[in-house]
Amino acid sequence: IFGFGGGREDIWHPEEDVYWGSESEWLGKSRYEDHNSESLENPLAAVQMGLIYVNPEGVDGNPDPLKTAQDVRTTFKRMAMNDEETVALTAGGHTVGKAHGNGDASKLGPEPEGAPIDDQGFGWKNPAGKGNAEDTVSSGLEGAWTTTPDRWNHTYFHLLLNYEWELKKSPAGAWQWEPVNIKEEDKPFDAHIPGVRQNPIMTDADMAMKMDPEYRKISERFYKDPAYFEEVFARAWFKLTHRDLGPRSRYLGPEVPKEELIWQDPVPTVDYSLSEAEIDEIKTKLLNCGLSPAELINTAWDSARTFRCSDYRGGANGARIRLAPQKDWEGNEPKRLQKVLEKISEVRSGLSKKVSMADLIVLGGSAAIEKAAEKAGITVRVPFLPGRGDATQEMTDAESFEVLEPLHDGYRNWLKKQYSVQPEELLLDKTQLLGLTAPEMTVLIGGMRVLGTNHGGTKHGVFTEREGALTNDFFVNLTDMRYSWQPVSENLYNIVDRTSGTTKWTATRVDLVFGSNSILRAYAEFYAQDDNKEKFVNDFVKAWVKVMNADRFDKNI
Ligand code: HEM
Structure with missing residues (x-):
């Protein structure tokens, strides 16, 4: 055993907001674009x-076997x-096993949730023989x-490599491979019948x-060197069972291995603190460094949005947005990103403290949001928690970060391409992974649209005459009966003035879902209210800070 870290939480309800795939039938398969394995829809793995x-x-x-x-x-990748x-x-x-x-x-009863009440949730009741032990049917x-x-031993590779194997059918009719002419002493003991x-x-x-x-080269090496096999297995097992626990700071207990592993996405700790006055001074510098507020906000968002609460990976800490592969992701608009990072680096080199890029990226977003609220006539302070570190390329398992690439981001009104799943459903998935609630999603979308933070600067959903001011205009105009909403193409709508017939704005499905879904519409109408302008800004800031701090496990927030 390589080690053990505690800290997993129990949940008490099915995770219905997790995206498991678009199929509605068990064993359904519509997650491939063509016939090769690599076209498996990301981020699905099964x-x-x-x-x-x-x-x-x-x-x-x-x-x-080759396929x-x-x-x-x-x-597994x-x-x-x-x-x-x-x-x-x-x-x-x-x-083992x-x-x-x-x-x-085919004789098994229905699945647990579909079984009669007297089955008491056990399901798949097996009427044959004892119904369990040697009569069990699962795979x-x-x-x-x-x-x-x-018990643990090394006979797996001995049997696999030293015997020829032929295709047979199991008693349940499944294909399986069985050895040709196996020696009696190599045969497994029956699990239930002695002798x-x-x-x-x-x-x-x-x-x-x-x-x-x-795979064969590796199997042969493991067969020849069982100690090496055990070492690799122990480490891989530790990884398999701890990979979704997040950074090492979340591990609990005395058996946590001392060794830091690259798949734990290490981030160096920082040794500075910042007073409120110092924070204000840096904010002014960031606002005056030649970048637009939208550029600062987008970069802060992009650095933080990779976070996923399914395995606690991603997030703003580490500033891995500066590193491969993230710096080249289409969703991060590499050219704009490069420019923004250069400007922020310049600000950094003029500071007396070596503040991390990760902190500066987030702070740039905070400063720009405060300015945008001011433009809307509301004074707000975006809480900032310094202490993020900057990871290096050597600390980054670039290949394993590839699966975190955003392929869509409704918050920035962007799709890499058209998917089988609707954009508003993809938005829900992203929201769930960010750990946000439906009201938080609503307020963030409404705010980000009027801040002009769409990917590529598109104007879809920017329902305002005052782009750049943190107003509730998105909700006011979305819910205004003066307009009708007319489809143009699959994911594009014109917002047309009912009286004049002129097109006022354009929108995507992600924008319109806040008017069409009854629950989301209720939130949208709430934020559209005249007397909720300030609440809208305050709620926006709260939701924004939640995303920025989603990965701050070091601070126990
Ligand atoms: C490579 C892909 C894999 C496939 C296709 C596969 C397939 C299967 C199947 C069909 C069973 C029999 C289930 C049943 O009838 O009760 C099984 C059992 C088992 N698998 Fe895998 N497996 C895979 C990888 C793994 C991995 C990575 C692990 C753990 C590290 C694992 C651990 C086990 C164990 C311990 C059992 C025995 C369970 C028991 O005795 O009831 N398998 N697997």
Whole structure:
């Protein structure tokens, strides 16, 4: 065991706001653009709705270990696992336990939520034999992978590499691989019947560990060097079970390993503090450095929006927006970003304290928002929590950051391309990942539109004559019955004056959903009220600061 960190939370309800895929049927599969594994819709990792990884019988149920290898590689890469970690985890995982398919899967009762009340939530009731133990049916494959499936040993690679394997059907009718002419002493003990041995099995994914040339090299190395296999497995297992705990500062308990690992996205600590007066002085410098308020706000937003509360990765801390791969992401508008970073660096070099770029990027956004509120006639102070560090490229696992690339951002009214999922649904997913509520989403969208922060400077949803002032105009005009909303193309609408017939503004689905969805409309009407102008600004600032500080686990906020 490499170590243990506590700190996971229990939840008590299904996560209905998580995007699991657009399919509405179990084992549905409409997440590929074409037939290759890499076209799997990002950020999904499982190949089919309802599976954890890949289909154990082969791609679409057709055994072919070389094809399955490609699916496994894509799936595990999305979990930030490289080839070596993938082989170690699959082999190590399948060293213990067994697959269950000793019966007829079609005889199983309905799933737990669909089962009658007297099933008491157990579901998939099995009417055959004992209904459990040797009669269990789950995946439908049947058998163990190793000679002693009740304990850790190294027989997985011995069996996989030293025997020929042929395709067979399990008693439940699933494809599985079984060895040709296996010696009696190599056969696994039956899990339930003393003195009986059974054939071992391999899933198509296990066979990939032998047939794929890259996986095979690793399998052979592990077979020859069991100590090395154990070391890689222990580390990969620790990664698998801790990767969604976030930065090391969130780990609890005495068994947390001392070693800092690159997949923990380390960020150096800073040794300065800033007084309110110093913060004000820096804000003035940032506002006068030649950048527009929208440029400052966009950069702060882009640096923070990568945060996802599913695994606590991303966020403004570390200022990884300066580094590959983030600096080149289309969503970050690389040219604008480059310019903004250069200007902020200049401000930085003129400061007496070595304030981090991460802090300055966030502070630039705060300063610009305060100015924009002032333009709307409201004085507000955007709370700022200094102490972010700047990561280096060496501290950054660039490849594993690729999956954090924003492919859409409703907050900046942007889609990289048209997806099968509607833009407003993608906005919900982003909102959930940022840990925001529906009212927070509403107030942020309304504010960001009038601040002119759309990607590429488009004007969709900018329902105001006073762009750059933090007014509630977005909501006022969205809910104004003077206008009608006319579709132009799939994700574009004209906002037309009912009397004159002239087009006043343009909008996307993300803008219009705040008028069409009854719950969101209620929030929009609330913020449109004349007597809520100040509340709108204050709520905007609160939601904004929540995003900026989403990854400040070092501060326990
Ligand atoms: C490469 C992709 C993988 C595939 C296709 C796969 C497939 C399967 C299947 C079909 C079963 C049998 C389930 C049942 O019938 O009860 C199973 C069981 C199991 N898997 Fe995997 N698996 C994969 C990777 C992993 C990984 C990465 C781990 C852990 C590190 C793991 C650990 C286990 C364990 C411990 C069992 C036995 C469960 C039991 O005894 O009830 N598997 N796997």
